[in-house]
Amino acid sequence: MATTSVAVQRAASGRKYGAIDWWGGWRTCILACLGFSALFIALALYMHAFAWTAGIDASSPEFALYWRSLLILELVGVGVGTIGWWAWLVRSGRTIAQTITHEEEVRRIVVFWGLIGATSVVLYFMASFFPNSDGAWHQTAVRDTAFTPPHIIMFYCAFPLGITMTIGTYLYGRTRLPKIYGASNGFPWSFFFLIAASVTEMMQVAMNEWGHSLWITEEFFAAPFHWPFVTYGWLASGIFALWAESALRLLGIEKEAEEEAKGAPAVQTAA
C-alpha cells in the first residue's frame, strides 16, 4: 500500500529515488560523512608525511612551503566554501516552496539528518582524532610557533568546518523546515547550544595559544587552560535535541498522512 503510493509520488515528482531511499534522501548523509572523512584522513596523512621533515623549524623555508601555504589554503578554501554554501542556502531558501507535500518534508528531514550526521563526524575529527595527534606531537616536539603542523590542520581546518556545519545545518532547517525551525518559531535553543559549542571552541584557541606562551616548557595535557575546550564541547549536547525535534515532526507527519488517508481533514501537528 505504502510502496505503491510512494512509487506514484516518486514518478510524479520525477525523482529516481524516494525520500527515504539510501541513494535518495540519505545520499547527503553518505556523501557528506564520507567526504569529510576522506578530507581529514588525507590531511592527517599529509601531516604524517611532512610534519617531521618540514614542520620542526617554523623559520625554515620548508616550513613556509609545506605548512604556511597549507594554512593559507585551508583558511581561503574553508572561508570561500562556507560563505558560498551559506549564501546558497539563504538565497535558494527565499524561493524554495514552503508549502510542501509530506513526501517532500520527509525528504528534507532526511537531508537534515544527513547534515547532523556530517556535523557529528566533523566534531569527531575536531575533538578526538586530531587532539590525539596534537598530544602526541606536542609532548614530543618543541614548539617554536603557535602554528604547529597539528594546529594548522586541527585549529584552522577542522575547527572552522565545525562552525560551517553547525550554522549551515541551522540555515538548512530555517529555510527548508518551516514547521520545525521557521522564523516564526524563534531561535531554537538546541541550535544555540550546538552553534555556541563550535564558535566557543574556535575562540578558545586564542586562550590556548596565550597559555602555551606562558608555560611553554610544560606540555601537561590535562592543564587547566585546556579545560575550556571540554566544557565548551559539552554544549554540543544540543545535537540530541535536533534529532528529537525532527523525529517528533516525523511522527506528526505520519499522523497527518494517516488521517488524510482515512479521509479526515489533516490536523496540523506541532513539531
Added chain:
Amino acid sequence: MAATAQAISAAEAERQELRGLLHKQYRWLDYKFDIVFWVTAAFVVGAAADITKLLFAGDWDFWTDWKDRQWWPIISPFAFIIIPSALQYIQWLAWRFPTGATYTAVCMFLCSWVGRAFQWQGFVSYPLAFVWPATIIPAGIFLDWVLLKTKSFVLTSILGSMVWTLVFWTSNYMTLAPYLQPTQFMGHILTVADVQGIQYLRSQTPEYLRLVENGTLRSFLEETQYVSLVFGATLTVAGYWIGQAIARWLAIWPIGRFMKQF
C-alpha cells in the same frame, strides 16, 4: 471488586495500545532512521567522551608509567564517567534502554584506539605497549546494570559510581599488571613501566612530572591503591552528576524550546 476489574481493564487497554505502537507500520519511519542515528551519534558521543578524558585525565591515560596508584584511580574514573552518565540519562529517558554507559564506552574505546594507533604510534612512533588507553567497557556494563536494577539515578550515582571505580581499576589492572613487574635498570629496582618512561623520550614533559607517584601516601605501602580507590569513588559521584546536568540541561531541556528575541 468493580474498581479492581476497572483497573485490570485499563491496564489491558494500555497494554494493547503499547502493543499496537510496537507493531505499527509507518509510511516513512523505517529502520534506516535507527541505523543513521546510532551510527552517526557514535561519532559525537565518542568524541565527547574522548575529549573529556584527554583534557581532564589524558596524561594518566597516555602512558603506562603514569597509570599509578595515587592519582590514576582518582582522576580517571571521575573524568571518564561524565559522558557515559549523560548518555545513560538520554537513553533511559528516550527508550528505557539501560545501555547509555556501555554505548559510550564502546564509542570511546573505538575513538581512543584509532587515536593511539594512528596518531601516537603511526605519527610519533610510540609503541602501543606504552600508550594503550584504559578501557571503561566493563565499568559501563556494570553502571548500566545498576541503573537497570535500581531504576534510580540517585542510587546509580552513589552505588554505580562506587562500582564504576572499582571495576575500572580491576578491569584495567589486568592489562597494567605486566608493566608493574620489577626490573633492574642502571643499578636501581624499577618497574617495567618506569623503564618505558625513561627509554621512550617525551622531550616536552618536564622532568619532575616523570616521577608520577610521590608524596607521603606512598608510606601507606599496600594500602595506597585502596585509599585512592575510595576517594576516587567519592569524586566519581560528582562526575556522574556533572554528566546528568549536561544531559538534562543541554540535551533534553532545549527540545522544542525557542527564544523569541536575542
